[in-house]
Amino acid sequence: MTEVNTPPPPGGWTRFVTARPRLSLLVALVLTALAVVAGSGVADRLGSGGWEDPAAESTYATKALEHSFPDSQPNLLLLLDAGKASVDDPEVAAAARGLAGRLAAEKGITGVGSYWQAPPASASALRAKDGHEALIAARITGDEKQMGETLDRLAPELRGTHGPVEVRVGGQVAVRHEMQTIIQEDLTRAELIALPVTLVLLVMVFGSAIAALLPLGIGVVAILGTNAILRGLTSFTDVSVFAMNLTTALGLGLAIDYALFIVRRFREELSSGADPVTAIGTTLRTAGRTVLFSALTVAVSLAAMLLFPQYFLRSFAYAGIAVVLLAAAAALILLPAALVLLGHRVDSLDLRRLFRRGDRRTPGAQAPRVSAWGRTATLVMRRAPFFALGTTAVLVLLGLPFLGVRFGTADDRQLPSSAESHVVQQHIREGFPGTPGAGLEVLTEGRATEAQYAAYKERISGLPGVLRVDGPLVNGDRAYFTVQPRGEAVDDGAQRLVDGLRSVDAPFDTKVTGTAAVLVDTKHAIGERLPWALAFIAVVTLFLVFLLTGSVLIPLQAVALNALSLTAMFGAVVWVFQDGHLAGLLGFTSPGSVETTLPVIMFCVAFGLSMDYGVFLLSRIKEEYDRTGDHESAVRHGVERTGGLITAAAVILAVVMVAIGTSRVTNTKMLGLGIALAVLMDAMIVRSLLVPAVMRLTGRATWWAPAPLRAFHARFGVSEGPAAPERPHSAPAPGRPRDEVPGPEKGADAGTGAGTGSEADADKVTTRG
Incomplete structure (x- = not known):
């Protein structure tokens, strides 16, 4: 009939x-x-921070210090260069004091201090080791937008030549504002x-x-x-x-x-x-x-x-x-x-007619080269163990550098080396004792005697890695100490010092903040929530892929292979950006670490894009399997029909991400280039080689599901093609012997693919025996 x-x-x-x-x-x-x-104007309303945990100890301490000791945390640093003269030269000192006085009189500025005004105990930290540079520190008040406006107003007046000194503008506010711009x-x-x-x-x-x-x-x-x-x-x-x-x-x-x-x-x-x-x-x-x-x-x-x-x-x-x-x-x-x-x-x-001769192909039809994807899938499935093990080994090898990852925080080294705030911070790192403006603050709450404060100060002064302890400065029930660590502000020693300060016994409540403390708290917050985020992604992805395929095994394969496709990206992040390989070619300064939140972003974005391509491929494989009941033919057909599409989409997305990766800010460069690498590896290696190899090895068991789940899928599942009658997975399509199922080289799907096979079955005349 x-x-x-x-x-x-x-x-x-x-x-x-x-x-x-x-x-x-x-x-x-x-x-x-x-x-x-x-x-x-949306860009003007966006912030350049947000790395800290609002519920962390360091966040609480920072807000408390801002309230009770608004002068305690300088976020603006002026680097004064006296040239060949000494910063102790009378003319240099007079110019510096005058500049500090002008700065203190400005609206939105508080807590102005300098090498020339600081107590002898702390003045040495504000003077360069060679004696030719020194610092003026201050705090710009307000929220991020207000601080940026104040900086825009003052920076042109502050930078440049002031008598015998040359002034550059730096500090946390300058770094963030320059990064945003x-x-x-x-x-x-x-x-x-x-x-x-x-x-x-x-x-x-x-x-x-x-x-x-x-x-x-x-x-x-x-x-x-x-x-x-x-x-x-x-x-x-x-x-x-x-x-x-x-x-x-x-x-x-x-x-x-x-x-x-x-x-x-x-x-x-x-x-x-x-x-x-x-x-x-x-x-x-x-x-x-x-x-x-x-x-x-x-x-x-x-x-x-x-x-x-x-x-x-x-x-x-x-x-x-x-x-x-x-x-x-x-x-x-x-x-x-x-x-x-x-x-x-x-x-x-x-426009392709300009470059073709004698090509009479129907508009909209796919080029005959599509059959190359079918031949590739056939070759891969013929040697499935080799391709499965080989590609897995390559991906794992590319990801090995990530085992040596060191997490850090975003600082001035995110900026190009020519950026003014980066230059200032680099001078401070290389030429000043300690790291001015990046010390640790210990907030104490609860009344205490001078003797108790002195005893506590002595205990924290004896901790490993402490360069100097200043304070306490007392305001009612609150007081704070400034602890200057040896080395850089967020290196391993500074992070260990945070833990040490938090473990010191005291007769009052203590809270530790500062750059290293924020990093420690950020790592803890991410580590605490990361398993929940991964579980959320995995569970929902497993459910959605089951709705698409009706299989128990395919969702597990999809999650595992998607995660495996990201190894090259994470390995490259460490090898290139943390370790500094290709820094000269790509134009960035390696901070020696990876910003703590960035791998989370890259994983979520790249995993989602990988699933995007995975859905395109699996939907075609499932549609063809429903139509023919031939597992290998369905896999080959799916790769053939989507291989060119997925590759084209990945290349275009990679171009966009590489354009983003041309940014002069290292985090943005890392995000763009890393995700570009991930999508290309996923499209060209995982979808083209690993997926068909693994599906060939799992065979018809790929489509197994227990009866209750099959019933659930039959009612709620999603399919790209028309619904197919239920049949045992081991049987060929009804009315069609297995050896008559058309493959990519014969029958309706040979080469052109336009309006053929699964693409047009819903709208064509069909004959049933």
């Missing part, structure tokens, strides 16, 4: 996006214009680099200039919408300026991924004879489901950063979740409306 399957009438979602496409696009244009207005400038440059290069790559992928512009449009909508959301969030919570880099990268990268998938499927449906509305209906029922599912998996990985208390990490979750969902929404609402209006004109302006 011959059964004709006519295309079903447009469903609810298809009707929604195609009923009034012009109105949909007009509304989108208006909303985008409003987003531009709402998101304007450079990030904004670099982000603009990255966008100017990424957009034209991406457009060229899209033209190479699609051929049509019209088709190539659609993904860029979706990306722009997602980025502008996310900026508006971040602008709104700044009214309620702190948001880091670093999050804007993720907005640009994911906005372009994921929007292009999703648009690639949808536009390509739409063109294939058109080439198979469907009208635009029918083609959109089929595209949304198939590729649209996968895009939605993929967006959820990426959002889950990014949402894990909400479990951490630092607003630096939470900001990446805010920006990431917003841009992922907006990119998916634009791809599933605006893009179908545009495609309906364009119809066959989506293939207009085929």
